[in-house]
Amino acid sequence: STSAGAVRDNAIDLGASSSRFKDLYLSGGVYLGGTGSANKLDDYEEGTFTLTWTGTGGTANSTNVMSYVKVGSRVTINGNTSSAVPNATGTLELTGLPFAANDDAVGAMLYRYMSPPSGAHNLVMYLGSGQTKLEPYWASSQNYTRLTSSHFAVNSANDIYFSITYQTNS
DSSP: OOTTSOOOOSOOOSSBTTBOOSOOOOSSOEEOSSSSGGGEEOOEEEEEEEEEEEETTEEEEEEEEEEEEEETTEEEEEEEEEESSOSOOSBEEEEOOSSOOSSOEEEEEEEESBOOOTTOOEEEEEEOTTOOEEEEEEEETTEEEEOBGGGBOTTSOEEEEEEEEEEOOO
């Protein structure tokens, strides 16, 4: 407030570029860029989790520790899973996401040392509503083919890099 006791709105800085505060502890959220409910940051979290290759023929021989960032209800996962040919057979998926999706989401995958089906060059992942598993698909024109262990190169370190952002209710 002013020396006369009047309210001073949007006029006082807290700290400066050369006089910064170290930590800020709040029991509630913080409003960034406005006072509407959409501007309230009340949930931020970072962590790790384990993804496992699974298939219709069982659990694969590779688990991978991944990291995530959750801001509000939005979760972003970036990762790299490398594995010898998974010993699970049939269609493969990556299971163990830390939060279930509240709606369908699609993410990008980049691969190395893989053998895509004829005509397929893009690898994408699908995350279904309510699910905690990523389903990789080969995409070509209008066709989608699920990833199987036969698409992995034999005797090679198969690398798949991916990123997906989705909404959760958690």
